[in-house]
Amino acid sequence: MNPQYKKGVLELCVLSLLRKGDRYGYEISEYLSQRIDIADGTVYPLLRKLKADGLVTTYLQEESGGPPRKYYKLTQLGEDVYTMDRAEYLRFAGAVRELLKEDDEHEEN
Amino acid sequence: MKKTEFMDRLAQELHKKNIADAEEILQEYEEHFAMKMADGYIEEEIAARLGNPAALAAQFDEAEDAPKQKTGSRPLVVAGLSIADVFAALFFLLLAGFGIVLAAAALAFAAAAVCLLGGVSIQGLLPAMPYWCGAILALSLAALAVLFAVGCVYYASFLRQMMRSFGRFQHNALAGTSGETVLPPLPISPQFSAKAKRRLRTAALVSLALFAACFVLSYIVCALTAGSLEFWHAWGWFGN
Numbered sequence: 001m002n003p004q005y006k007k008g009v010l011e012l013c014v015l016s017l018l019r020k021g022d023r024y025g026y027e028i029s030e031y032l033s034q035r036i037d038i039a040d041g042t043v044y045p046l047l048r049k050l051k052a053d054g055l056v057t058t059y060l061q062e063e064s065g066g067p068p069r070k071y072y073k074l075t076q077l078g079e080d081v082y083t084m085d086r087a088e089y090l091r092f093a094g095a096v097r098e099l100l101k102e103d104d105e106h107e108e109n
Numbered sequence: 110m111k112k113t114e115f116m117d118r119l120a121q122e123l124h125k126k127n128i129a130d131a132e133e134i135l136q137e138y139e140e141h142f143a144m145k146m147a148d149g150y151i152e153e154e155i156a157a158r159l160g161n162p163a164a165l166a167a168q169f170d171e172a173e174d175a176p177k178q179k180t181g182s183r184p185l186v187v188a189g190l191s192i193a194d195v196f197a198a199l200f201f202l203l204l205a206g207f208g209i210v211l212a213a214a215a216l217a218f219a220a221a222a223v224c225l226l227g228g229v230s231i232q233g234l235l236p237a238m239p240y241w242c243g244a245i246l247a248l249s250l251a252a253l254a255v256l257f258a259v260g261c262v263y264y265a266s267f268l269r270q271m272m273r274s275f276g277r278f279q280h281n282a283l284a285g286t287s288g289e290t291v292l293p294p295l296p297i298s299p300q301f302s303a304k305a306k307r308r309l310r311t312a313a314l315v316s317l318a319l320f321a322a323c324f325v326l327s328y329i330v331c332a333l334t335a336g337s338l339e340f341w342h343a344w345g346w347f348g349n
Binding site for chain 2: 010024025026028033039040041043044045046048049052067069
C-alpha cells in the first residue's frame with residue numbers, strides 16, 4: 001500500500017485509540033503493530049507529527065518502580081479532526097468497497 | 110543489530126537531520142526496548158521490528174516539516190507592517206483622490222450637457238451659441254460623462270481590490286508568524302462577473318464612439334452655422 005496513504009489511516013487509528021483514554025508510546029505501538037503490518041518504530045514519528053499538528057499533547061506521569069512515562073492525550077482539536085476524518089474515511093472506504101464489489105460481479109459474469 | 114548499535118545509529122541520524130528534542134525521541138525508543146525485553150524479546154528481534162534507524166529519522170524529519178512553518182518573529186513583522194501601513198495609507202489616499210477627480214469630471218460633463226440641452230447658462234459660464242449647435246455638443250458631453258463614469262467604476266473596483274489584496278497580504282504575514290493557515294493571495298485586477306464586464310465594455314465603447322461622432326459633428330455644425338472654421342471667434346467667445 002502507498003506509505004503516504006497508510007500513514008494517514010494510521011493517524012486515524014491512533015486518534016481512535018486515544019479517544020478511549022490516554023496511552024503511553026509503547027502501548028500505542030503495541031496496539032497498532034498487533035493489528036496492522038508496520039515496523040514498530042514508525043509509530044513514534046507519527047505521534048510526534050500528531051503533537052506538532054496540535055492533535056495530541058503529552059504529559060509525564062510517575063510509574064511505580066521506573067522512570068516517568070510520557071502519556072499522549074487527545075486535544076479538543078484532535079477530537080474534532082478525528083470526528084471529521086473518521087466520517088470522511090468511512091464514506092471513502094464504503095465507496096471503494098462498492099466499486100471493488102462491482103468489479104467482482106463483473107468478473108463473475 | 111544490538112540495542113546499543115540501534116540507539117547509536119538512530120542518535121547519529123537524528124543529529125545529522127538536526128531534529129529537535131532528539132533526547133526525548135531516543136528516550137522513547139529506550140523505553141520501547143525496555144518494555145519489549147521485559148516481555149522476553151531479544152535485542153536483535155526488537156531492533157529488527159523497529160525498522161531502519163535512517164528511515165525512522167527521515168520520518169521524524171517529515172514530522173518536523175509538516176507543521177506550518179513559522180516565518181519571522183511576530184513583533185518584527187508587526188513593526189514592519191505598521192510602517193508599511195503608513196505608506197500604503199498615503200498611497201491609497203492619493204489613488205482615492207484621483208478617483209474623486211474622475212468622478213467630479215464625469216459629473217461636470219453631465220452637468221454641462223444638461224445645461225446646454227436645457228438652454229441655461231449659469232452665470233454665463235457656457236459660451237453663447239445657437240441652440241442646435243449646443244444640443245449636439247451636449248450629446249457628445251453626455252457620452253463623455255458616461256465614458257468617465259465607466260472609468261470611475263473600473264477605477265473604484267481596482268482600488269478596492271488593491272486594498273483587499275493588501276489586507277490579505279497583511280493577514281498572511283501575521284498568520285505566518287503564528288503558524289496559522291495562510292490564505293491564497295488575492296489578485297489586484299478588478300473582479301467583475303462576465304456579465305458586468307460585458308456591459309461595462311459595451312457602455313465604454315458606445316459612449317466613446319458617440320462622443321467622437323457627436324464632437325466632430327458639433328464642430329461641423331458650428332463651423333457651418335457661424336460660416337467660419339474658427340467659429341469661436343465669429344461668436345466672440347474670447348472677446349473681440
